[in-house]
Each structure stands twice: as structure tokens, then as C-alpha cells.
Amino acid sequence: MTTEAKPVLDGRIPAGPMADKWELCQRELKLVAPTNKRKYDIIVVGTGLAGGSAAASLAELGYNVKAFCFQDSARRAHSIAAQGGINAAKNYQNDGDSVWRLFYDTIKGGDFRSREANVYRLAQLSANIIDQCVAQGVPFAREYGGVLANRTFGGVQVSRTFYARGQTGQQLLLGAYSALMRQVNLGKVKMFPRREMLDLVVVDGVARGIICRNLVNGQIETYAAHAVLLCTGGYGNAYYLSTNAKGCNVTAAWRAYKRGAMFANPCYTQIHPTCIPVTGEYQSKLTLMSESLRNDGRVWVPLKADDTRSPEQIPEAERDYYLERRYPSYGNMAPRDVASRAAKERCDAGFGVGSSKQAVYLDFTAAIQRDGESTVRAKYGNLFDMYQKITAEDPYKSPMRIYPAIHYTMGGLWVDYYLQSNVPGLFVLGEANFSDHGANRLGASALMQGLADGYFVVPNTVADHLATRKLTPVSTDHPEFRRCQEETTNRIKKLLSISGKRTVESFHRALGKILWEYCGMSRSAKGLEVAIQKIRGLRTEFWQDVRVLGASNNFNQDLEHAGRVADFLEFGEVLAQDALTRNESCGGHFREEYQTKDNDTLRDDQNFQHVAAWEYAGENAPAVRRTEPLEFTEVKPTQRSYK
Amino acid sequence: MSDTLNLTLKVWRQASPSAPGEFKTYKVYDISTHMSFLEMLDVLNEDLISKGEEPIAFDHDCREGICGSCSLMINGQAHGPDRTTTTCQLHMRRFRSGDMIVIEPWRARAFPVIRDLVVDRSAFDRIMTAGGYVSVNTGNAVDGNAVLVPKQNADKAFASATCIGCGACVAACKNASAMLFVSAKVSQFALLPQGQPERSQRVEAMVAKMDEEGFGGCTNTNECEAACPAGITVDNIARLNREYIRATLTAE
Amino acid sequence: MKRQTGGCCGLCWLWSSLSSTIGQKIVMALTGLALCGFLLVHLGGNLLLYVGEQKYNDYAHALHAQGALLLVAEIGLFAMFVIHIGLAFRTSFANAAARPIAYAMRQSKQDPGPLAQPPSGVMLATGIVVLVFLLVHLSDFKFFSVTRATGLRHQSVPADAAPFARAVGVLQDPISALVYFAGSLVLAYHVLHGFASAFQTLGLRHPKYTPLVKTLSLVFAIVVGVGFASFPFWAWTFR
Structure with missing residues (x-):
């Protein structure tokens, strides 16, 4: 692979003062007349917060929307599992919050690796999201007087997070889903559940449709449209063990990449500090405990290494509340990347707890003593229950054991300010794009971004695409559709014909282990080179020795999984390559060679203050690294400090 | 208590919606008590694949109890x-070594089997399509605090809104009734000011759709409440009945 | 959301509402509660057996002297029964059809307990028993002369016996006594679920009142069961 300089990418950021950019941009955007909207078809892949909200909003405007999801219902997208909350610069608490402060916190949280204009727009739109969701009947937590309640989240010093107990994602998604169902009823959205997108069809350089597998009967279906929106989430499952749902995958994004869309910053992965630790080889996924728990929980390990006493037996004086010790002003509310690395550092140094020694305590004793068990139960009841179900331990009595796990991926398909990828007509929203979180996402910001993209940004920018680009009529009879359909069919045939010895699952686990070991919480050039070699070897083995049973023309979950793992095996290499090329540490990307004396990230703004976007260059050619320089006019990049 | 289990599983296998199904018996060994039920099935499936037998199909996704798959x-x-x-949150420590476990798909006319343990629950989506929403377009919202909602109403609405749409209520009900599912959504909106404008239409449309999809009626057996993983109570069904009567008797 | 309104005869909206699964249950609940009311009145009247022969005969004569009013009441009562029973069969068949393939294994997840609600699955079965009981009861009293004239039963009771004597005579018939005793207990079991269930179906559920409804339901079932079952017991023991 090469790092040679290529023409830089243009994010098409509108001119003008930061606070006015979005408004000025909207002024310039071309509109589609109401009577013409019904002439346009729009494909939305994925029905999470971004996809659901986009599909509903576009249909409300009058476009014909086709919405696809691999789950059996649009309501099951993994946004549903988001727990803690959603940020909005409402300043209802009168604690000094503002659009600018949310913008600043997000930029800083992202370790100065995100695009200022996008983040500013996100902060501006955040307040509208809350209003929209309330209007849909989303039952946010309220105070006795009837007003909306707020809580605090990591990496900030104001209370701006709106929540619905520990199920905020569920409630927001069901809100978007209900808006979507309304449009289905009105005939403006046609839903295609249990469909997996397996290719993007690009005609004359413009995204014009998709190839799908009907997961029930195995038919390879083709759909044409005037614009394609990918809202397909993140790639955390490349690591096998993550907090993602089992079905989450990179396939749709990766297929788009192979058709020309660039993949930006794949090495920016977020490790969430508070997950339930791994218990055995059979483990199929990891479960997150909301970051909001750190509002009241205190993180500690024993002062003495290899302490085998139970937590109750360790007196106060022999406990190391290492986050409070290291980061006195943010304490347990340090950002995710900081808290995760600190946990790993303690465990690697031998202070870990539990049978695996790969865990730290999250202790609620102080909160229970201060506020009473019923208050703690009201705030976190469902999370405590979940912990107890999984571990058979009662967190009201003894501290939780937690360890970091892959949770979110900041990287994704490259998009400009309009959320359009470098392939015209292909828009990418939510976690699937790379745009707003830089190298680390702050808590309660993913929901905000998904909904801002879907409800408020894309309905405006898609219109501009439709109004300004000359779109010739294209049907699914077009040769390009036929070609893509055939390629998809052949790929499936190939997977089924290998008839090797190893299961898909075992390959996925093996890939996950490689990535977690060499490309997880800390990375080094040497390790990443090893990882790349190992991934290549594993990929070769996969295509020679994988065993996928059953047929292509029926419901075949193993075949679905095989296709996803095959893509992860290609994608994993680019992920490692990106990590290897980025010779600095920033946010979730921690290179051991680049750290401060306090083990914090050490950025290299001189050489790496840019987005790295990888471009596909053919089956056997190395991906090409392109860059988009990041300019900071509103905030001056500094060394992040949460001390 | 031993840390591993040996179990006999009797699992429903059905190749396609139209194929006749049958129970097949499988043995699994050395199952860790820390495993979730689905991880136990993963282990069985890995074993089946290595023996050249097609794995058992079952719906699952988030594996943390919230997606309803x-x-x-x-x-x-x-x-x-x-x-x-x-x-997905059921753990094997709940079972004893030597146990025989019978595993069947949800059974209801409205939930036809797709394959093995996978059923088609799209009837729920169609019920939601009939009226499980507030008709408000994006961009129309007033400030979130412009309409106050008493905390107790917000909390109750939230409790109803936590339904995960898994279909356990239908599966457990002797009549395969979807009343708990429908009542949860109707209740959420009936309790909130945002739901008032379409209160009557919503309940009428959703109940009509529920009937049309072929679900049974409610005979107040309360088995749905006991089976509901989200803790939705039959208070919601009473409210649904009340809303239905109210909608019937009031004029537009 | 658009609402379907209007209709042919002005009451189509009601018919359409009551045709749904919920509507049918509402009608069953209303007729069931009305029949519970009838049971209470009927029990009250019959308890006059214990007050004395004269009082009971007076009551019976007074009742039958109502003429057209009685006919209207009887038609109403008959309609209640027909609707209640008809809907019972109709909903039962519909509910059974909602699960064409039965489970190989089923277990309840409800807490078992002494005061656990009787499973509604027995409502159809107990209902059918009560229906048979009702038919026997009608043949004994409403159609006493027909039953006697056809030579089926009650030959020992004089055809012109006064109401009190006739009641005692019928209850002393061993088949009747058994049917009345068992029938009353099954009826009690039927209303135990039915009474409370009707409130739920009518949406009358509240943390404050529902426990009261449940207690009332139990008291009502005991009163109905003990009350009606006591008559054959009394007729055999004390007459």
C-alpha cells in the first residue's frame, strides 16, 4: 500500500461565518417542486435512527421511498440498544450550555479530528431533534413539574443529555419507526424487511440502485432509484466481540467502497469503558453498561497488584480510584477513550479483578448510601437488572465488574458537508459515515447525529442532488444492474461451493482476535504489520476452507454470515493499514509510539490534521490513501486535558 | 453445582414455510452455566455444521434483550x-445437567413459520402501520417544554412504550391474541398529550387491523403479562378496552 | 389518520364496533354482568323458601301476575342468554382458529397460588355445564307441566302443586338434586372468573378498585354457589 500524496478531497464546506454556514447553505440548495417530488425514487438502506428518520422525512416531502433492512422489522435496528441518552444544546438547566459549547465539547472530545462545520451544524440541529421526538410522543424522562429532565454524560461539564431511563435509543428509534410506519400507511414508503444489500449499482458515475438478497427466499433482487442513502451503521463487529448486534456488518458500506466510495478513518474505533467482561471462549457478544452509570458509580481497582480478596473485604484505604486520582476535574466522567485506556493500563499492570483479571470495579456503594437504593433503582434499574441477569451477581450489593469493549466506529464512508459520498447520488448517514465525531465520540452523541442527519440534513441535501444533476431514466434492465446481479450471484455460489472444513463463525472469531490484539485499545507499527499479514493469511484460508452449508434459494443464516465475514476480512486489512499509516495518537486511535508522559494521546497536527480516505484500486491493488485537510477556525487544537 | 451441563434438546425443524416440520433430538455436552441460551444453540450449530448438517435457524440480533428479535x-x-x-438473556445456569429441553417456534396463525424456529412477525408491523404513530411531519414541532407532561403520565407512557415487539404475548396466549402488544402502543399515546388528536382513530384502526391479521381475542387469562420480557402489564389491556369503548361512544 | 364514520341505518357504527374481538367481549361482559344481576335477584326470590311456604307462594304468584311485563323480562333474559352463549361459542372457535398448530409442550409462567385466577380456558367448559344445568332447570320449572305430561320426570309431584310444594318436590328428585347441587358449584366457578373479567373487559381497572373487584368477585361466587347449592341440600335434609 502507498501513502503517496494524491489530490486532496473537498468537503464542500459552505463559505461564511461558522454560525451561519448551514443557513447560507440551505439558501443555496436547489429545491424540487412539490409536484415533481413524486417522480423521484429514493432508496434508504438501514432503518435505524438515521435510516428510519431519513426515510420518513423524505416520504413526508413527497418522494417515493423504498426502505430496506436485514432485520425482520424496521424496529429492530441496533440503534434500539443505545441506552444512556441524547445530547441537545437546550440549556434548560441554565448551567451555561449553548450551541457553541456543545460544538466545542464535541470537537475536543473528537480530539480535533472532525470537520468543524459539520459539528457546528450538528450542535445547531440538536435542539430541533428533541422537539421533534417529543412531538412524536417519545416519552422522555420528566421532572415533577412536567418539564424535560436532563443528566450528565462523559467528557462534559454541563447537564444536556435527554433520556428515557436506560432505553433512550429504543424510544427514539420507535419514534422514528412510527413516523416510518405512518408513511407506509400513506403509501409513500415501501418497506423491504429481511433484505440485505449486497451491491451498489453505479450508472454513468451516479449511484442509481442496489442489489439485495431476499433473506427469506434467497432471490437476488434489483432496485433502481434516483438516489441511494446508506444508513447501515458501523463496523464494530469486525472485532467479532463487540457491543453491536450480531447482525451488524460492514457489507453495504464495503460494497459501496468497492464501487468507488471512499472509506474514511477506519482506524477510529471506540472502545467503551463500561462493558460486562468476557467470561469464556463461547462468548458471542459483549453487553454495554451505559456510560450514565459513571454519574454515580466510582471506578476502582485494588491498590495492591494481584489482590484476590472480594471487593467488600478491601478497605477504602486500599482502593485506587484511579480515574478520580488522575483526572480530578472530570473524575469518573472522563471521555470514553481516556477511561478505557486507563482501565487497560491498570489491568495490564496487574491490578485487574475477577477471575480473568481483565476487569475493574464500578462501585455504587457511595451513591446508594447518599441517595438511597430506590433512587439508584429509579435511575438505573433496568441496567442493574441486565447486569444481574448476565452475571448472576447483585450490583446493589457488590460492585459491578466492567471492562472496555468495542462499541462504536467513528470511521465510515467519506461524505462531504452534504452527506454525499464521492460517488454522486450516494448519501451516507449516521454511524455509517465518518463525519462528526473525529477520533472519539462523546457519549449521547450518536443518537443526536443519526437523527440530525436523517430528519434535518439529508432531506435538504438530497433535493439539491435531484434538482441539479441530470438524471437519465434508469431501470433495473440496465446492463449495469444485470452485471452487478450476476456478480452477486456468483459470489454466493462460490461461498457455497468451497465446502471446506472451518465454520464461518471460527473465521470471524479468528479475525476478531487479530484485530483486538493488534488494532484494539493500543496499537503499534510492529503489531499492525503482523495483523495485516495475519488477516491476509486468514482471508486466503477463508476462500479455500470455509464450510457454508445449505442452499442459496432459501432462508440461510450461515450464508448471510459468510458474506459478511468475507467483507470483514477485506475491510480488516484496510482498518489496520489506516492505523499503521496514521503515525500519531488521537482519540480512540492510540499508537504506543506516540504518547505523552502521562500515557495520553500525542497528536501530530503538523502531519495528520487530516481525514484519511481510502479508495479502492482493484482486487489485487493496494487501496489508495487520500486526504482531506482539516481546518480549525473556531477552536484551536490543543492537547486535550480532562485533569 | 457443576459448572458444565449435558443436555438433550428436542428442537422443531422445518425446512420451509410449506414443508412439514418435525422434532429432532440433539445432545449437547459441556455447556458452561455462564452461557446464554442462544450461545448454547451457537455451540450446537457449530457442531451440526461440522457434522455436515444444516444449522438450526433462529432469530436473534442484539443479544441484550432490547431488539425483540x-x-x-x-x-x-x-x-x-x-x-x-x-x-438471549436467559442463562444456562437456569438448567440442570441431564435436563431435556423442548424448543419450539412461536405458534400462531398470524406468525407463520419461515424456517425452523424463525417466524414471520410482520403482522405486528402492519398493526403499527394502521395507527401506531402520531401524525406529525418533521419540522412541525414546538419546543419540547412547550407542552408539560406530568411525570407520572410520562413514566406510565414510558412503561407502556418499552414493548420490544417480540411476540411473546401472542405466543403465550392460549388464543394467540395480540392484545398486549396493541394495548401497549395505544396506552403510550393515550397517556400523552401528543397522542390526543388521533386518540379515537388510532384505537379503532389498530384493533381492526389486529383482528384482520388473524390474532385471537383476549379472555383475560393474563398469561401474556407473565410472558412479557418487557414487563408490560394487563393494565394496558384494560386501558385499550376503555379507549375502544370511548372511541365507540364518542362522536368525531 | 382518517376515521371511518357514517353508515346505512344510523347504528352501523355500533354494530361494526361490537363486531370486533374487543366488541364481542364487551357484549359478553355486559350480558354476563346482567345475568349476574339476574342471579342475585333470582337467589333473593328463592331464599323465600326458607322464610316460609306462604311467603314463597305469594312471591311466585305476584311474579306470575305481572303478565306482559314478565313476558318482556323473560324475552330480555332469554336474549341475554342467547347472546352470551352464542358469543361464547363464536369467540371460542375464533380463538382456537388463531393457533392452528398446537404446541407440543406448554407451561404457564404465572405464579401458581391459592387465589390464582381460574384459567379462562375452563370458561367454555363450565359455561357448557351451566347451559345444561339451565336447560334442566327450565324443564323442571318453566316447562314443568310439559316435562311431567310427557312422562319424563316429576310424576310424583302433583300437576297442580303450589309453587312451594312443586319446588320441594322437584328438588327431592335425586337427578335434579344432584344436577342442582353440582350445577350451582360450577356456576359459582364460572362467575368467579367471569365477574372480575367483565370489569377488565370493560376497562374498569384501577390500582385502587381492582383488588376490591377481585374480592367482590370471590364473595359473589361464594354467595351464588352456597346460595343455590343450599336448596337441594335443604330439600333433602330438612323436608
Whole structure:
């Protein structure tokens, strides 16, 4: 692979003062007349917060929307599992919050690796999201007087997070889903559940449709449209063990990449500090405990290494509340990347707890003593229950054991300010794009971004695409559709014909282990080179020795999984390559060679203050690294400090 | 208590919606008590694949009890023996070595089997399509605090809104009735000011759709409440009945 | 959301509402509660057996002297029964059809307990028993002369016996006594679920009142069961 300089990418950021950019941009955007909207078809892949909200909003405007999801219902997208909350610069608490402060916190949280204009727009739109969701009947937590309640989240010093107990994602998604169902009823959205997108069809350089597998009967279906929106989430499952749902995958994004869309910053992965630790080889996924728990929980390990006493037996004086010790002003509310690395550092140094020694305590004793068990139960009841179900331990009595796990991926398909990828007509929203979180996402910001993209940004920018680009009529009879359909069919045939010895699952686990070991919480050039070699070897083995049973023309979950793992095996290499090329540490990307004396990230703004976007260059050619320089006019990049 | 289990599983296998199904018996060995029920099935499936037998199809996704994908009648109980627990959150420590476990798909006319343990629950989506929403376009919202909602109403609405749409209520009900599912959504909106404008239409449309989809009626057996992993109570069904009567008797 | 309104005869909206699964249950609940009311009145009247022969005969004569009013009441009562029973069969068949393939294994997840609600699955069965009981009861009293004239039963009771004597005579018939005793207990079991269930179906559920409804339901079932079952017991023991 090469790092040679290529023409830089243009994010098409509108001119003008930061606070006015979005408004000025909207002024310039071309509109589609109401009577013409019904002439346009729009494909939305994925029905999470971004996809659901986009599909509903576009249909409300009058476009014909086709919405696809691999789950059996649009309501099951993994946004549903988001727990803690959603940020909005409402300043209802009168604690000094503002659009600018949310913008600043997000930029800083992202370790100065995100695009200022996008983040500013996100902060501006955040307040509208809350209003929209309330209007849909989303039952946010309220105070006795009837007003909306707020809580605090990591990496900030104001209370701006709106929540619905520990199920905020569920409630927001069901809100978007209900808006979507309304449009289905009105005939403006046609839903295609249990469909997996397996290719993007690009005609004359413009995204014009998709190839799908009907997961029930195995038919390879083709759909044409005037614009394609990918809202397909993140790639955390490349690591096998993550907090993602089992079905989450990179396939749709990766297929788009192979058709020309660039993949930006794949090495920016977020490790969430508070997950339930791994218990055995059979483990199929990891479960997150909301970051909001750190509002009241205190993180500690024993002062003495290899302490085998139970937590109750360790007196106060022999406990190391290492986050409070290291980061006195943010304490347990340090950002995710900081808290995760600190946990790993303690465990690697031998202070870990539990049978695996790969865990730290999250202790609620102080909160229970201060506020009473019923208050703690009201705030976190469902999370405590979940912990107890999984571990058979009662967190009201003894501290939780937690360890970091892959949770979110900041990287994704490259998009400009309009959320359009470098392939015209292909828009990418939510976690699937790379745009707003830089190298680390702050808590309660993913929901905000998904909904801002879907409800408020894309309905405006898609219109501009439709109004300004000359779109010739294209049907699914077009040769390009036929070609893509055939390629998809052949790929499936190939997977089924290998008839090797190893299961898909075992390959996925093996890939996950490689990535977690060499490309997880800390990375080094040497390790990443090893990882790349190992991934290549594993990929070769996969295509020679994988065993996928059953047929292509029926419901075949193993075949679905095989296709996803095959893509992860290609994608994993680019992920490692990106990590290897980025010779600095920033946010979730921690290179051991680049750290401060306090083990914090050490950025290299001189050489790496840019987005790295990888471009596909053919089956056997190395991906090409392109860059988009990041300019900071509103905030001056500094060394992040949460001390 | 030993840390591993040996179990006999009697699993419903059905190749396609139209194929006749049958129970097949499988043995699994050395199952860790820390495994979730689905991880136990993963182990069985890996074993089946290595023997050249097609793995058992079952719906699952988030594996943390919130997406509503997983299902399964486990020894005749929806989501297994634990209350307010989905199958993915059910752990093997709940079983004893030597146990025989019968695993069946949800059974209802409205939930036809797709394959093995996977059923088609799209009838729920169609019920939601009929009226499970507030008709408000994006961009129309007033400030979130412009309409006050008493905390107790917001809390109740939230409790109803936590339905995960898994279908356990239908599976557990002797009549395969979807009343708990419908009542949860109707209740959420009936309790909130945002739901008032379409209150009557919503309940009428959703109930009509529920009937049309072929679900049974409610005979107040309360088995749905006991089976619901999200803790939705039959208070909601009473409210649904009330809303229905109210809608019937009031004029537009 | 658009609402379907209007209709042919002005009451189509009601018919359409009551045709749904919920509507049918509402009608069953209303007729069931009305029949519970009838049971209470009927029990009250019959308890006059214990007050004395004269009082009971007076009551019976007074009742039958109502003429057209009685006919209207009887038609109403008959309609209640027909609707209640008809809907019972109709909903039962519909509910059974909602699960064409039965489970191989089923277990309840509800807490078993002494005061657990009787499973509604027995409502159809107990209902059918009560229906048979009702038919026997009608043949004994409403159609006493027909039953006697056809030579089926009650030959020992004089055809012109006064109401009190006739009641005692019928209850002393061993088949009747058994049917009345068992029938009353099954009826009690039927209303135990039915009474409370009707409130739920009518949406009358509240943390404050529902426990009261449940207690009332139990008291009502005991009163109905003990009350009606006591008559054959009394007729055999004390007459």
C-alpha cells in the first residue's frame, strides 16, 4: 500500500461565518417542486435512527421511498440498544450550555479530528431533534413539574443529555419507526424487511440502485432509484466481540467502497469503558453498561497488584480510584477513550479483578448510601437488572465488574458537508459515515447525529442532488444492474461451493482476535504489520476452507454470515493499514509510539490534521490513501486535558 | 453445582414455510452455566455444521434483550422460565445437567413459520402501520417544554412504550391474541398529550387491523403479562378496552 | 389518520364496533354482568323458601301476575342468554382458529397460588355445564307441566302443586338434586372468573378498585354457589 500524496478531497464546506454556514447553505440548495417530488425514487438502506428518520422525512416531502433492512422489522435496528441518552444544546438547566459549547465539547472530545462545520451544524440541529421526538410522543424522562429532565454524560461539564431511563435509543428509534410506519400507511414508503444489500449499482458515475438478497427466499433482487442513502451503521463487529448486534456488518458500506466510495478513518474505533467482561471462549457478544452509570458509580481497582480478596473485604484505604486520582476535574466522567485506556493500563499492570483479571470495579456503594437504593433503582434499574441477569451477581450489593469493549466506529464512508459520498447520488448517514465525531465520540452523541442527519440534513441535501444533476431514466434492465446481479450471484455460489472444513463463525472469531490484539485499545507499527499479514493469511484460508452449508434459494443464516465475514476480512486489512499509516495518537486511535508522559494521546497536527480516505484500486491493488485537510477556525487544537 | 451441563434438546425443524416440520433430538455436552441460551444453540450449530448438517435457524440480533428479535418456546414457556427475560438473556445456569429441553417456534396463525424456529412477525408491523404513530411531519414541532407532561403520565407512557415487539404475548396466549402488544402502543399515546388528536382513530384502526391479521381475542387469562420480557402489564389491556369503548361512544 | 364514520341505518357504527374481538367481549361482559344481576335477584326470590311456604307462594304468584311485563323480562333474559352463549361459542372457535398448530409442550409462567385466577380456558367448559344445568332447570320449572305430561320426570309431584310444594318436590328428585347441587358449584366457578373479567373487559381497572373487584368477585361466587347449592341440600335434609 502507498501513502503517496494524491489530490486532496473537498468537503464542500459552505463559505461564511461558522454560525451561519448551514443557513447560507440551505439558501443555496436547489429545491424540487412539490409536484415533481413524486417522480423521484429514493432508496434508504438501514432503518435505524438515521435510516428510519431519513426515510420518513423524505416520504413526508413527497418522494417515493423504498426502505430496506436485514432485520425482520424496521424496529429492530441496533440503534434500539443505545441506552444512556441524547445530547441537545437546550440549556434548560441554565448551567451555561449553548450551541457553541456543545460544538466545542464535541470537537475536543473528537480530539480535533472532525470537520468543524459539520459539528457546528450538528450542535445547531440538536435542539430541533428533541422537539421533534417529543412531538412524536417519545416519552422522555420528566421532572415533577412536567418539564424535560436532563443528566450528565462523559467528557462534559454541563447537564444536556435527554433520556428515557436506560432505553433512550429504543424510544427514539420507535419514534422514528412510527413516523416510518405512518408513511407506509400513506403509501409513500415501501418497506423491504429481511433484505440485505449486497451491491451498489453505479450508472454513468451516479449511484442509481442496489442489489439485495431476499433473506427469506434467497432471490437476488434489483432496485433502481434516483438516489441511494446508506444508513447501515458501523463496523464494530469486525472485532467479532463487540457491543453491536450480531447482525451488524460492514457489507453495504464495503460494497459501496468497492464501487468507488471512499472509506474514511477506519482506524477510529471506540472502545467503551463500561462493558460486562468476557467470561469464556463461547462468548458471542459483549453487553454495554451505559456510560450514565459513571454519574454515580466510582471506578476502582485494588491498590495492591494481584489482590484476590472480594471487593467488600478491601478497605477504602486500599482502593485506587484511579480515574478520580488522575483526572480530578472530570473524575469518573472522563471521555470514553481516556477511561478505557486507563482501565487497560491498570489491568495490564496487574491490578485487574475477577477471575480473568481483565476487569475493574464500578462501585455504587457511595451513591446508594447518599441517595438511597430506590433512587439508584429509579435511575438505573433496568441496567442493574441486565447486569444481574448476565452475571448472576447483585450490583446493589457488590460492585459491578466492567471492562472496555468495542462499541462504536467513528470511521465510515467519506461524505462531504452534504452527506454525499464521492460517488454522486450516494448519501451516507449516521454511524455509517465518518463525519462528526473525529477520533472519539462523546457519549449521547450518536443518537443526536443519526437523527440530525436523517430528519434535518439529508432531506435538504438530497433535493439539491435531484434538482441539479441530470438524471437519465434508469431501470433495473440496465446492463449495469444485470452485471452487478450476476456478480452477486456468483459470489454466493462460490461461498457455497468451497465446502471446506472451518465454520464461518471460527473465521470471524479468528479475525476478531487479530484485530483486538493488534488494532484494539493500543496499537503499534510492529503489531499492525503482523495483523495485516495475519488477516491476509486468514482471508486466503477463508476462500479455500470455509464450510457454508445449505442452499442459496432459501432462508440461510450461515450464508448471510459468510458474506459478511468475507467483507470483514477485506475491510480488516484496510482498518489496520489506516492505523499503521496514521503515525500519531488521537482519540480512540492510540499508537504506543506516540504518547505523552502521562500515557495520553500525542497528536501530530503538523502531519495528520487530516481525514484519511481510502479508495479502492482493484482486487489485487493496494487501496489508495487520500486526504482531506482539516481546518480549525473556531477552536484551536490543543492537547486535550480532562485533569 | 457443576459448572458444565449435558443436555438433550428436542428442537422443531422445518425446512420451509410449506414443508412439514418435525422434532429432532440433539445432545449437547459441556455447556458452561455462564452461557446464554442462544450461545448454547451457537455451540450446537457449530457442531451440526461440522457434522455436515444444516444449522438450526433462529432469530436473534442484539443479544441484550432490547431488539425483540429472539423468540423461542422453551419447555412450553415463551422466552423460557425466567420472568421479564428474553431468550438471549436467559442463562444456562437456569438448567440442570441431564435436563431435556423442548424448543419450539412461536405458534400462531398470524406468525407463520419461515424456517425452523424463525417466524414471520410482520403482522405486528402492519398493526403499527394502521395507527401506531402520531401524525406529525418533521419540522412541525414546538419546543419540547412547550407542552408539560406530568411525570407520572410520562413514566406510565414510558412503561407502556418499552414493548420490544417480540411476540411473546401472542405466543403465550392460549388464543394467540395480540392484545398486549396493541394495548401497549395505544396506552403510550393515550397517556400523552401528543397522542390526543388521533386518540379515537388510532384505537379503532389498530384493533381492526389486529383482528384482520388473524390474532385471537383476549379472555383475560393474563398469561401474556407473565410472558412479557418487557414487563408490560394487563393494565394496558384494560386501558385499550376503555379507549375502544370511548372511541365507540364518542362522536368525531 | 382518517376515521371511518357514517353508515346505512344510523347504528352501523355500533354494530361494526361490537363486531370486533374487543366488541364481542364487551357484549359478553355486559350480558354476563346482567345475568349476574339476574342471579342475585333470582337467589333473593328463592331464599323465600326458607322464610316460609306462604311467603314463597305469594312471591311466585305476584311474579306470575305481572303478565306482559314478565313476558318482556323473560324475552330480555332469554336474549341475554342467547347472546352470551352464542358469543361464547363464536369467540371460542375464533380463538382456537388463531393457533392452528398446537404446541407440543406448554407451561404457564404465572405464579401458581391459592387465589390464582381460574384459567379462562375452563370458561367454555363450565359455561357448557351451566347451559345444561339451565336447560334442566327450565324443564323442571318453566316447562314443568310439559316435562311431567310427557312422562319424563316429576310424576310424583302433583300437576297442580303450589309453587312451594312443586319446588320441594322437584328438588327431592335425586337427578335434579344432584344436577342442582353440582350445577350451582360450577356456576359459582364460572362467575368467579367471569365477574372480575367483565370489569377488565370493560376497562374498569384501577390500582385502587381492582383488588376490591377481585374480592367482590370471590364473595359473589361464594354467595351464588352456597346460595343455590343450599336448596337441594335443604330439600333433602330438612323436608
